Amino acid sequence: MNRFLRLVSRDLRLALRQGSDATVAVMFFVLCVVLFPFGVGPEANILARIAAGVIWVAALLASLLSLERLFQNDYEDGSLELLTLTSLPLEAVVFAKVLAHWLVTGLPLIVAAPLLALLLNMNPEGFPVLIVTLAVGTPTLSLIGAIGAALTLGARRGGVLLSLLILPLYIPVLIFGAGAIDASLSGFTARPHLLLLCGLLVAALPLAPWAGAAALRQAIE
Amino acid sequence: MPLFAATDLTCLRGERLVFQGLSFDVEAGGGLVLLGPNGSGKSSLLRMMAGLLRPFSGGMSWDGAAVSSDPDLHRSRVHYVGHLDAVKPVLSARENLAFWASMGGASDPMGAAMAALERLGVPHIADVPGRYLSAGQKRRLNLARILAAPAPLWLLDEPSVALDRAGIGQLEAAIADHRRGGGIVVVSTHAEIALPGAATLHMDDFAADNLQHDADDQEFEP
Numbered sequence: 001m002n003r004f005l006r007l008v009s010r011d012l013r014l015a016l017r018q019g020s021d022a023t024v025a026v027m028f029f030v031l032c033v034v035l036f037p038f039g040v041g042p043e044a045n046i047l048a049r050i051a052a053g054v055i056w057v058a059a060l061l062a063s064l065l066s067l068e069r070l071f072q073n074d075y076e077d078g079s080l081e082l083l084t085l086t087s088l089p090l091e092a093v094v095f096a097k098v099l100a101h102w103l104v105t106g107l108p109l110i111v112a113a114p115l116l117a118l119l120l121n122m123n124p125e126g127f128p129v130l131i132v133t134l135a136v137g138t139p140t141l142s143l144i145g146a147i148g149a150a151l152t153l154g155a156r157r158g159g160v161l162l163s164l165l166i167l168p169l170y171i172p173v174l175i176f177g178a179g180a181i182d183a184s185l186s187g188f189t190a191r192p193h194l195l196l197l198c199g200l201l202v203a204a205l206p207l208a209p210w211a212g213a214a215a216l217r218q219a220i221e
Numbered sequence: 222m223p224l225f226a227a228t229d230l231t232c233l234r235g236e237r238l239v240f241q242g243l244s245f246d247v248e249a250g251g252g253l254v255l256l257g258p259n260g261s262g263k264s265s266l267l268r269m270m271a272g273l274l275r276p277f278s279g280g281m282s283w284d285g286a287a288v289s290s291d292p293d294l295h296r297s298r299v300h301y302v303g304h305l306d307a308v309k310p311v312l313s314a315r316e317n318l319a320f321w322a323s324m325g326g327a328s329d330p331m332g333a334a335m336a337a338l339e340r341l342g343v344p345h346i347a348d349v350p351g352r353y354l355s356a357g358q359k360r361r362l363n364l365a366r367i368l369a370a371p372a373p374l375w376l377l378d379e380p381s382v383a384l385d386r387a388g389i390g391q392l393e394a395a396i397a398d399h400r401r402g403g404g405i406v407v408v409s410t411h412a413e414i415a416l417p418g419a420a421t422l423h424m425d426d427f428a429a430d431n432l433q434h435d436a437d438d439q440e441f442e443p
Contacts, residue, residue: 006323010312017311078305081273082366086324087297221274 003088004096011100014073021066026108029062033116044121051120052181055130056137058116059109060170063138066105067145067166068152068159070097071216075153081220090213098139098146098208106138122185129184133177133197140201143208144169150215173200222285224249225270225374225405230279232265238429239265243279245422247407250400252416255409257424263409264303266424267376270407271301283374300325300367301376306359307366310352314338314362317351318369325370337368341391356383368395373404381412389414 015021036054040046074080074097083093113134114127122130148166152158180193223246232239239262247253255263268274270281272288272295281288288295308317318334327333338344341361346354354362360383367375375396381389393415396406408414 003324006320010320013316014309014311076305077309078303078307079309081303081305082301082307082321083324084273085271085296085299085301087293087326088324089293 007096025105032058051122070149094212143204150212153219227281233277240427243427252419261424308351315347322369337365
């Protein structure tokens with residue numbers, strides 16, 4: 001446990017000192033959403049109608065953007081090999097890196113989302129559900145993305161490959177995330193969507209580190 | 222009984238047979254020097270000993286127990302120094318080292334890091350960020366990592382690269398200390414590193430028949 005926290009805190013420190021990864025993801029998220037009013041026009045009703053979907057798609061892309069480098073730096077400088085030689089299981093290494101990554105890139109998205117929802121004229125009644133779906137959904141995205149990041153490690157143009165591999169797997173999270181907000185805005189209960197979203201997170205929590213570790217073992221050999 | 226032994230190891234990389242029928246045994250406190258031209262499989266053998274690479278056939282044992290029966294346990298007894306120095310550019314030398322010391326189980330990582338830097342003669346780089354370190358200083362930092370936390374088996378892949386004469390001397394002293402304490406050191410090298418009483422393993426003796434020596438000048442990347 002101690003080693004796990006050490007790894008998380010090292011990754012956090014690296015991310016905060018480098019700064020770029022954390023800010024790039026949230027800046028991309030904001031810019032992506034801000035583009036929509038320019039594209040579809042300033043019609044308030046249309047924007048309010050598409051707000052949930054737009055925010056979710058942008059969050060999904062922002063998460064994908066930063067995931068590419070999840071293991072890349074450690075792989076290139078030899079740290080990953082050394083991490084596999086510690087008594088911390090590789091599954092825990094993957095989980096620690098995902099956790100640090102989510103704290104740095106996922107949390108700022110959740111903070112920025114209500115502001116963007118306001119910009120898109122979303123009904124404020126939907127804000128709590130928006131925050132809850134992102135709080136449950138973005139860790140799921142990071143976990144699923146970690147499998148792709150591990151699988152594409154060392155591949156040339158890994159980023160493109162990562163998108164092709166991972167985006168289809170993100171679809172269920174997108175459907176239930178945006179669906180929950182739409183449901184609550186149209187006066188239905190968001191509960192079934194949220195439960196399914198939690199189900200996805202609970203499934204990804206053990207499976208993603210396990211699959212990611214298996215992929216990393218391949219990459220290291 | 223030898224502490225660390227292997228029988229009949231075969232290494233296959235891609236479709237190329239790198240070496241076959243390789244056996245060794247090392248007593249506690251012993252050393253093993255791997256010699257051979259580029260591409261003869263020194264790095265592959267060290268990675269195999271570390272558990273980073275699975276042997277195609279054959280097996281290794283530690284204290285009589287097969288390594289393959291508990292690979293995680295084996296990995297935790299290894300200190301491996303490869304070609305890459307694993308130095309993070311934004312962390313200071315001491316922070317880099319303290320992280321690896323804590324992952325290796327040191328109770329006081331910062332203190333252990335400082336002591337290791339002193340033993341390798343570079344306490345003055347403690348607060349220098351990794352990106353400002355020279356190749357030789359990074360190498361010393363990587364070697365300090367194996368001093369900062371204890372592990373019985375040291376696997377050093379060309380540790381003298383980028384080191385000056387004094388650095389090699391400090392490394393030799395550290396290796397001698399480690400062996401006096403019952404540890405094992407396996408070194409691959411082209412340069413002169415003195416390991417008194419260490420056995421040598423000529424990788425050429427285990428080269429597969431299809432391995433031609435015209436591959437000599439190709440650097441073998443694991």
